[in-house]
Amino acid sequence: MGGIRPVAEIASFHAHIYFDRESERAAALDLRAAIAERFSVRLGTIWDRPVGPHSKAMYQVAFEPELFETFVPWLMLNRLGLSILVHPNTINQKRDHLDDSLWIGAALEIHGEVLPEAAEAELAGEPNTTPTVAP
Numbered sequence: 001m002g003g004i005r006p007v008a009e010i011a012s013f014h015a016h017i018y019f020d021r022e023s024e025r026a027a028a029l030d031l032r033a034a035i036a037e038r039f040s041v042r043l044g045t046i047w048d049r050p051v052g053p054h055s056k057a058m059y060q061v062a063f064e065p066e067l068f069e070t071f072v073p074w075l076m077l078n079r080l081g082l083s084i085l086v087h088p089n090t091i092n093q094k095r096d097h098l099d100d101s102l103w104i105g106a107a108l109e110i111h112g113e114v115l116p117e118a119a120e121a122e123l124a125g126e127p128n129t130t131p132t133v134a135p
């Protein structure tokens, strides 16, 4: 059987945490603070408008594959009602977002047509959090 892909294709993961600017922004910021207290990750810009393929305000959390087994279950328990997209980062961003992702909470529209199908796989980058609390 062809087409089986090795997990080593995954350079990092993103969690995108979406929020409504009026009704969910405070929860999204609470969740962001709780993440920063517990996980060594790279928190991205808080976008109060849709950017790139994302159809709603959101921020990105980039993390190493090794963190998946604790961070993703923690998000399942602590999403505060928000929609979260978790996707791998490989060389095919369109496939990463549309076909190989998972949703925690309600799924939202993703505008995959703006994403490249061949690019350098994105690394998690240097963490910008300093966790002090066990998850």
Ligand code: ZN
Residues within 6 Å of the ligand: 014, 016, 060, 087
């Ligand atoms: Zn992403």
